[in-house]
Amino acid sequence: MPKRSDIKKVLVIGSGPIIIGQAAEFDYSGTQACKSLKEEGIEVVLVNSNPATIMTDGETADKIYIEPITLEFVKKIIEKERPDGILASLGGQTGLNMAVQLANDGILERLGIELLGTSLQSIKKAEDRELFKKTMQEINEKVPHSAIVNNLEDAVAFVESVGFPIIIRPAYTLGGTGGGIAKNMEEFRYICGKGLKLSMINQVLLEQSVAGWKEIEYEVMRDGSDNCIIICNMENFDPVGVHTGDSIVVAPSQTLSDMEYQMLRSASIKIIRALEIKGGCNIQFALNPESYEYVVIEVNPRVSRSSALASKATGYPIARVAAKIAIGLNLDEIRNSVTQNTFACFEPSLDYIVTKVPRWPFDKFTTADRSLGTQMKATGEVMAIGRTFEESLLKAIDSLDIKLNYQLGLKLFDSKTPDELRDVLKTPRDERIFAIFKALQKGISVEEIVSITKVDSFFIHKLQNIVLLADEIKNAGIAWLDYDLYIRAKKIGFGDSYIANLVNVPLDTVLELRQKYPIKPVYKIVDTCAGEFEAVTPYYYSTYEERDDVVVSKRNKVLVIGSGPIRIGQGIEFDYCSVHSVRTLKELGIESIIINNNPETVSTDFDTSDKLYFEPLTKECVLDIIRKEKPEGIIVQFGGQTAINLAEPLHKEGVKILGTSVKSIDIAEDRDKFLKLLDELNIPIPEGSTAFSVKQAKTIANRIGYPVLVRPSYVLGGRAMEIVYNDKSLEEYMKMAVDLSAKHPVLIDKYINGREAEVDGICDGEEVLIPGIFEHVERAGIHSGDSIAVYPPHKLSQKIKDTITDYTMKLAKALKTVGLFNIQFVIDKEDRVYVIEVNPRASRTIPIMSKITGIPMVNVATRLIMGETLRGLGYKPGLAKESKFTAVKAPVFSFAKLTTVDTFLGPEMKSTGEVMGVDRDYHHALYKALIASGLSIPTGGSVLFVTGERDREDCIRMASRFSRLGFRLMADEDTFVWLKEEGMKAELVPTDNILEYVKSDKVSLVISTPAKEGIPGRLGFSVRRTAMEYNTPCITASDTTNAVLDILEHMAGKKETQIYALDEYSVQTK
């Protein structure tokens, strides 16, 4: 069927902020889909609240709305834009849920707007557990024994009939939010109660557990003429029981015979037909490892994290094709953009093995429950490609950037006895792969590990191969590390760092050996067809074999280092920057090469750069590519700390680092050198010093006075940073921190409880452009990534802005910065401005600042890096003119997924994503940002205060404002007393009842400011967690609360909020 002629304008719904279970993959698929629609001449309108996306860039769609993805706002956009159709299946669960809401609202019917792609009925058939079960029964596909319940009584009745363990899955949530496996009645009541509350329709599925079976996934596509194809199948290393987002996954399946493969393939096609899906879907099966028996676990009727992975694993652009199917095209009418000579109607054949390994946030959330189950906990993932399973797994581990003493995390379980290791293996945890390695090293047999973990023996034998070779290398030592052994080590995927570690020599010794032999990798193309057809796609991976597919051009080239997996502190914004840098290089006629290993991102799409190397971001892998391609230089400032960390080691190898020099990076990151520079420039910094011992730390703290801010040197996202109020907590901290990083000392600074501001600047080495200043709503002490930030500053005086501008210009010039940099400031009560830190690289605010000011910061920075000047580009140095619009950035958290993590905000970053609210004034912009971030702002009801002594004054002020707005006040015992002393009426909530109140509908907002670093078991902690789990709005900082009060006071009875398209405010002025 040719393209439909009645569809001229399409609204694409994005997925909103990054949260666990819904990450960068939807920027990738959304961007691809928008491009695909535009290719077909469709006018594309887009809504997405996440500014740190390529999707929300001017060139991606014709009209872009960075507005909250709520019924209220999306309806406004629809009324204004009147699209012919809506495409919701590319915006993850957020997109699908919005489609359902829009349909239920009646607006689509009223305006004659069609839901494109998969129909609403099909979405319901796949997502509503009861309908799904019925549909599967009609086509004779088995599903696990299950029941769908809407209340706890029915749930208990069912579980009494089938027994434990039992899986609980709430309907219409993403990433398995609120689900889990219960082994007894107590756990069951808890998980089930929570699940019922979290489900959009108060519905949960109870399901017989098939834990231990193989978990196999199929990515299927179907077009309007009922043609069906399988893009790829995938096998989970971890058996059923661990969420696929938390599993190590390989593609294609490794342990299935053709009989089994085709059996599940045929079932997949039967299922996608029965559900009448138009576009892509993901089907998960549990396969009995001892028979042909299988059950269908789940169907996602949309593109997903798995489909992004499948796209990168095969080279098949699922989202691009799904978008074309949605407007009527058939698979045999869409060209395969990889080969360009074949069509989208085929099934990719792989001639390599792909391994995905999740990246978990447990390095940040040290108190979090690290066990893995049906609720996803990973924030991101890495993918690696190899010609053997071992190679692809080890490359993936290398890509994680977790520095676990190199690939096998040797030291991690060193001290454990075999029995302790057996115990560790019993529960799936993030570190289980390393525990298996260690168990094998300690002589536990493959058979025993298989019986404990239920991981297929095929995989454990492969891990055994790795362990045996590691032992052999260790035994050989440097003396016997001959060509033969070394090449075997490289073929199995050992990084040179790991080999050096095994034979106990410096890395350079191994690198010399490699030059001597010489041994170097070859690069192969990911071509969708296993070499059968010639491919034009420049998408490569390394391996140690004979033939190299790469043709090195004679053009001028530049290598951009990507940022690796999404983690807290290093999110999608760095991928955004990398993509823009690459695009600018293309504009400049320079061949752009990117290295990255994150399958979820736009930067690893095959047509983003001129060449894509899907590789670990290690010195070795980057250097190999540099030696092959011989680029003019490399750019490290857009790939976050991962890329910056490579600057010095690569510079030492003679690689030219473009932009800010390695020397300047060092000055900015080395505490003493930085202090010296500030001193020279006469720029103040909070008093502080470096401590190497506990004693020294105490002396410093007492000299400058508590509270102090302590942190290890070289930090990423505020890792292990804390505000410490006395000697005792300092001692506790030092014990932990020194352990954490023996090489680096601890920094101790005076904590200034002032306002914070930050600046992203662009410098050509001599002159500086400051697009704008961001003011933080929360005072210092809350990590900048977790603060609400406002542009232009809402409360900073002209004098302060001038000082910030002055310091910024001085610093950037003194550091001879070329490209982007970010400076954090704190302003004390006397309006004195201090510099807190300088990051000689792109920061997380770049996408927002670029969008609100219209200054394409990465584009400009890349041009400066390549030798242009600000004046040459027409920019006037200094602070740019402020926009007439206000932008507010609000953080978004994934606490629902991470149990036993305190939700209060502090110097450690906790947010996983962010949203932007834009309007003509501060209050409306703030309102939009908070709504978009998922905070439901109550307009009445009761506010419960659970506050600490330190916040007494703030608390009283807030309470009276709430009271004036007509809220009823409730308070815990302490707060009640202060309020009473101030003559304010409040309902006393006894400590014993407080959690019941939070769970019930009696409380519409909780204000809980932490008295102390959250400790599980304390009241504040329990209140915050309970509020989180029962979806009761909860604010943990008084500044945030005041901002909410501002909105409530300002907006009461005001006219409706307007919507604004990107091109209305993102206007570049020079």
Added chain:
Amino acid sequence: MKSVLVLEDGTYFPGEGFGQKGETAGEVVFNTCMTGYQEITTDPSYNGQIVTMTYPLVGNYGFNGEDNESYKTHVQGFIVKELCVEPNNWRNTTDPDEYFRKNNIIGLKGIDTRALTQHIRSHGSMFGIISTECGNVDILLEKLKAKMQEKRSLVMEVTTPEPYLIPGGGNTVALLDFGVKRNIIRSLQKRGCNIYVLPASSTAEEILSVNPDGVLVSNGPGDPKDLPGAKAVLQQLLGKKPLFGICLGHQLLGLSLGGNTYKLKFGHHGGNHPVKDFITGRCYITSQNHNYALEKDFSSDIEITHMNVNDNTVEGFRHKTLPVLSVQYHPEAAPGPQDSAYLFDEFIKMMQHAKC
């Protein structure tokens, strides 16, 4: 055990041997299926060919007693990147190395199979020799040239020597065995057919003597033009009985209707080939294994019903007036997608219709 593959153009790939020791020569082809290696080694269509698997890990799920496509293995040699040493699957009975040894197959592993595949893609399929005894390229090239002079009757080596009956209660099918895959027989059995499996050299009289309701012309190895006798037999059957051709059978039917066949550069061997059905407008992913194809235009009596979406080669035709159904691909799959199994139902319908 050292081993090497030498191609007729002198290109060589040193690797490691597995399975049987010795030397073997044949046409080197690549197969892009990611599963189904047991079916491939036992597929009679591969008689005379050395098969290299593009998927790098082979043998992961071992070998079993059920997935054979004939009574014995037929590949002339087998080339993989890595052969699994510790396979695992509930049906596994024989470990890979043992399987190849037992079945006298000379294997080569540890080579860059993608490089070999790309070489064949660029230069076309060619002959090669694997040796575990000699690494001297010149000597092996001499041996290969000699082997290439030998004229083999690939079909006669694999067809059944004697007719036999697989009894069933339904339609009687005369199955002309040019190297039939077992799953074709299973597919007919599943539909209740009474099957006479007949040797490739059967005459029209012999075929008609079993009084079949239809004739299935099977797949098999080699060039259809090497079988002029079969072409003549099919011409005699035309119009007398419903005919269903698969792969080589399809090419032979085409020849018998006045068509012409030609050799493809490197053939189609895999489970992911898209085929467009012009009658239904649908696309199917098919299992394919052939080096020859039919030319497009050959007779006004014929309607081309299926084409390959990638390279526009003929994938299926039917006769405008007579009950003739013919496809280049494998509706019986094994290995590969099972989407086209419905064609066996069509064959049954055709036979039923002819009876009325």
